[in-house]
Amino acid sequence: MKKLLICFAILFGFTSSSLSQLDHTAYAQQKPTPSYAKWSKIAIAKTKEKYPNAQVVDYLYVGRTNGPRTSTEKFKLWLKENQKEFGVYVDIEFTKETEQVVNVTYTETAR
Missing domain, CATH: 3.10.450.390 (Protein of unknown function DUF3889)
Known part of the structure; x- marks a missing residue:
């Protein structure tokens, strides 16, 4: 049972940080810094x-x-x-x- 909880914790932590990075990357690609x-x-x-x-x-x-x-x-x-x-x-x-x-x-x- 402990192994299962640790797996969920690792999986959840990895997923949320990955999604956060993906959201930030997608936003940065949508809004390039203008030349001016x-x-x-x-x-x-x-x-x-x-x-x-x-x-x-x-x-x-x-x-x-x-x-x-x-x-x-x-x-x-x-x-x-x-x-x-x-x-x-x-x-x-x-x-x-x-x-x-x-x-x-x-x-x-x-x-």
Whole structure:
């Protein structure tokens, strides 16, 4: 009887950990990290520096433009400061070769 209980315990422990790993692996395969993830973190951090009293409510990845030496990642962030909500377009220009940030521009919008 003890052997049977030990077998069940080992089998149950193995099965639940295996299922957990399978679930995690399947989830990781379904949700790959987007190529712009690094730049979205920079966009949010730079926006918080420029608007220190505002909260970032939401953000949207707009897209990328490519030039001969630099590329620009574009985002729209929605901010809330006191009772005011507004949008800010954030463009991050960086060198293609080194991915060093060259320029960050902000354009406020009411919508």
